[in-house]
Amino acid sequence: MKAAVLYEVNKPLVIEEVSVNKPGPREVLIRTKVAGLCHSDLHFMEGLYPWPLPTIPGHESSGIVEQVGSDVTYVKPGDHVVTCLSVFCGTCDMCTTGRPVLCTGTDVKMMPGVANRFSWGRKEKLNQFLNLSSFGEQMLVHENAIVKIKKEMPLDLAALIGCGVMTGYGAVVNTAGVRAGETVAVLGCGGVGMAAINGAKIAGAGRVFAIDTNPAKLQLATKLGATDLINPNDGDPIKQIKDKTNGVGVEHAIECLGAKITAEQAFGMLAPGGTATVVGMIPFGTKIELHGADFLREKRIQGSSMGSNHFRVDMPRLVDFYLKGLLHLDDWVSARIKLSEINDGFAAMKAGKVVRSIIEFN
The missing domain is CATH 3.90.180.10 (Medium-chain alcohol dehydrogenases, catalytic domain)
Structure with a gap:
């Protein structure tokens, strides 16, 4: 071969x-x-x-x-x-x-x-x-x-479920446990980030903030479920989030880039009691820095591996979501x-x- x-x-x-x-x-x-x-x-x-x-x-x-x-x-x-x-x-x-x-x-x-x-x-x-x-x-x-998987599922789109979709969707639904009505910010609108945005919509999130420097990806994010678009080129994304939430922040921040700065930003944009979930692969040996006083307000940060999946249960469900028009893989x-x-x-x-x-x- x-x-x-x-x-x-x-x-x-x-x-x-x-x-x-x-x-x-x-x-x-x-x-x-x-x-x-x-x-x-x-x-x-x-x-x-x-x-x-x-x-x-x-x-x-x-x-x-x-x-x-x-x-x-x-x-x-x-x-x-x-x-x-x-x-x-x-x-x-x-x-x-x-x-x-x-x-x-x-x-x-x-x-x-x-x-x-x-x-x-x-x-x-x-x-x-x-x-x-x-x-x-x-x-x-x-x-x-x-x-x-079902044979009616196109194999070209099914491949995406094997990692990117499972990772982003699972980080929202399995690891973070986003509930209906909650606010979610997704940092990075690549394949994993798009899955997180789509997953937040499926989970019933009240507001979904898509954060990326690429305007084309931000526009696609709106189709997948983003309600608010934030471009870091327009200013500090933490300040933009706070301005759009009356100074409160978001209940969930999903980091999908794997960079020191975005992991720190994810924690920084949390509301009291909020959780930052780091999905991206931060380079081996890199350390992140957080403000210790934020932990007094019960803010949390956690990792997510492959969307904390139970893949023989989760992936067939994702196939069904696609076949029912809820998961927008074609885009x-x-x-x-x-x-x-x-x-x-x-x-x-x-x-x-x-x-x-x-x-x-x-």
């Missing part, structure tokens, strides 16, 4: 011929149909987070089951599936207490460099990325890394590219020209 390989950080991906192993016990071989270009991939490609190289990146994808290994009971060949990096074992303390996104079962959720699912004509090991490696024509994964896809155009796709992402680019495999 053809796959995009990352040999060195801050270097272009290289399209190579790679062989994928046959499925072993509880493993599933998937024909990749669509893979989304996610900003999280870029973090690893730029060395902001470590990963053993060389590797095939990619983790937001959809496909069709080709083969299953022994003991697989969840899917069969021909099933349509969405992948998720939150592979779970189902038996560790985190899984059995309802937090499978934090699974510690390393025999299933294998640590970096452990999986051995590829072969090629080189001595060096080709590492699997986040137990998935979506930037290849096939994926070999554990059956607990996928969810079956998210800015570019459809081939695997050979992947480096151009990431360049467009870095330039802020797209909400989401997707690779369509033959």
Whole structure:
């Protein structure tokens, strides 16, 4: 199969011929149909987070089951599936207490460099990325890394649910627990931010503030549920939020950029008793600074990993939301590219020209 390989950080991906192993016990071989270009991939490609190289990146994808290994009971060949990096074992303390996104079962959720699912004509090991490696024509994964979906769901849009949609929507609904009528500010209107905005609307938020420097993304945010638009180029976003809320602030701030300044701004724009949820991947080693006195007003800050998902429950619901017209995925896809155009796709992402680019495999 053809796959995009990352040999060195801050270097272009290289399209190579790679062989994928046959499925072993509880493993599933998937024909990749669509893979989304996610900003999280870029973090690893730029060395902001470590990963053993060389590797095939990619983790937001959809496909069709080709083969299953022994003991697989969840899917069969021909099933349509969405992948998720939150592979779970189902038996560790985190899984059995309802937090499978934090699974510690390393025999299933294998640590970096452990999986051995590829072969090629080189001595060096080709590492699997986040137990998935979506930037290849096939994926070999554990059956607990996928969810079956309805075949009427378009696979190109279903891929987005595998990471960006789940992360943003889940941060609002699962992690932050936004309730009807509450005020929500979303910092960053990329793919994850758009999902958070759409999720806030589905949850019944009273006001949804979209914060971004890109006017085109702000306009799209209004279609997805934003009631108020804030451009930091027009002034301090904290002051703008306070001015629009009679000096109070918002009950929830969802940070979707992964930067020190925006994490601090999210906390700064909270109303008393409010919660800032940091979704973006702040570069490894970066520290944020907060005003200690704010904690006396019961303001909170928390992280969110993949939307605190229970993905085999959450993703089918998101599919239903789309099919019912509540989740507006059609507006998210800015570019459809081939695997050979992947480096151009990431360049467009870095330039802020797209909400989401997707690779369509033959």
